Amino acid sequence: ETPEFLAAFQARIDADEKIEPKDPMPAAYRKTLIRQIGQHAHSEIVGMLPEGNWITRAPTLRRKAALLAKVQDEGGHGLYLYSAAETLGISRDQMTEELLSGKAKYSSIFNYPTLTWADIGAIGWLVDGAAIMNQVPLCRCSYGPYARAMIRVCKEESFHQRQGYEIMLTLSRGSDEQKEMAQDALNRWWWPSLMMFGPSDGDSQHSDQSTRWKIKRFTNDALRQKFVDATVPQGEKLGLTFPDPDLKWNDDKGGYDFGEIDWDEFWRVVKGQGRMNVDRIAARRKAWEDGAWVREAAMAHVEKRKTQMAA
Numbered sequence: 001e002t003p004e005f006l007a008a009f010q011a012r013i014d015a016d017e018k019i020e021p022k023d024p025m026p027a028a029y030r031k032t033l034i035r036q037i038g039q040h041a042h043s044e045i046v047g048m049l050p051e052g053n054w055i056t057r058a059p060t061l062r063r064k065a066a067l068l069a070k071v072q073d074e075g076g077h078g079l080y081l082y083s084a085a086e087t088l089g090i091s092r093d094q095m096t097e098e099l100l101s102g103k104a105k106y107s108s109i110f111n112y113p114t115l116t117w118a119d120i121g122a123i124g125w126l127v128d129g130a131a132i133m134n135q136v137p138l139c140r141c142s143y144g145p146y147a148r149a150m151i152r153v154c155k156e157e158s159f160h161q162r163q164g165y166e167i168m169l170t171l172s173r174g175s176d177e178q179k180e181m182a183q184d185a186l187n188r189w190w191w192p193s194l195m196m197f198g199p200s201d202g203d204s205q206h207s208d209q210s211t212r213w214k215i216k217r218f219t220n221d222a223l224r225q226k227f228v229d230a231t232v233p234q235g236e237k238l239g240l241t242f243p244d245p246d247l248k249w250n251d252d253k254g255g256y257d258f259g260e261i262d263w264d265e266f267w268r269v270v271k272g273q274g275r276m277n278v279d280r281i282a283a284r285r286k287a288w289e290d291g292a293w294v295r296e297a298a299m300a301h302v303e304k305r306k307t308q309m310a311a
């Protein structure tokens with residue numbers, strides 16, 4: 001790749017042009033997008049597991065229907081995102097193998113267990129809330145297929161966030177036990193939700209380059225701050241407290257100060273030692289192996305069709 005090629009590419013980015021699949025692009029730009037979109041797709045699919053765990057135990061038919069729809073949406077998001085990554089020249093088989101071998105990551109958040117029904121509320125409110133904060137800027141990302149996929153995904157995430165908040169609202173206005181359940185879920189999901197935004201800016205190895213390429217529009221810490229500022233008033237409306245003694249409004253910065261994230265825990269979970277990592281990958285491996293005959297049958301059907309057409 002000559003300096004002229006790289007400069008011409010950067011000029012397109014600086015002019016806010018969208019990069020499309022057949023356009024020339026630096027190998028590193030392609031690689032970064034495959035990494036990020038692939039990780040994002042895996043997160044959506046693995047993200048179906050913690051909530052899927054509660055579909056059969058949803059407290060009412062209405063809650064069950066909403067949760068079922070949400071989990072199906074996540075499956076849809078994963079498929080869009082795999083397709084967006086495929087436009088960059090990687091196959092779904094390869095991406096899946098990378099997930100199963102541990103080479104490709106998925107969001108740390110999905111390695112925490114869902115212990116009570118209130119966790120479904122907390123996931124919608126906090127995890128989808130964090131996902132939206134991170135994904136709205138991705139609607140303006142420089143890579144066309146990713147940006148376009150994010151538009152629909154964000155609309156659906158916003159419904160997910162509301163259904164979660166409404167569960168939290170119902171619980172926090174309910175019996176003492178229900179309110180306690182909601183508080184316990186907030187206590188357990190708050191810090192992991194903040195970790196979804198990734199390492200702090202000083203430790204984020206990809207941020208600078210991804211920002212220059214307009215894949216990222218805000219830094220990890222900037223999005224985390226926006227999330228805290230948007231979410232704390234919502235928690236106060238619920239009458240719940242956040243598990244952070246350092247959380248305090250700071251008039252000078254016009255935002256909340258908050259305590260230090262436990263980065264050891266973050267990296268442990270990212271590196272595969274969270275409570276649910278082994279289970280999550282085992283579930284994905286089983287689904288992939290159980291589905292092998294479907295993929296084989298689909299391929300055999302295509303081959304048969306081709307032969308019939310040729311005859």
Ligand code: FAQ
Pocket residue numbers: 035036039040041043044047048074105106107108109123127128131134195196197198199203204205206207210220270
């Ligand atoms: N978990 O240099 P950076 C959802 C890794 S939303 C695990 O800052 P980057 C919806 C990172 O990959 C969740 N790993 O990296 C839903 C890199 O390692 P690598 C998914 C993490 O890419 C809701 C290393 O640390 N959303 O699923 C995490 O510039 C409810 C250094 O980090 C997306 O994926 C983490 N939290 O910034 C579904 C959004 N953070 O790859 C179901 C798209 C960092 O070199 C229910 N992705 N790492 O091996 C992004 O915006 C970015 O990739 C970041 C990380 C912000 C996640």
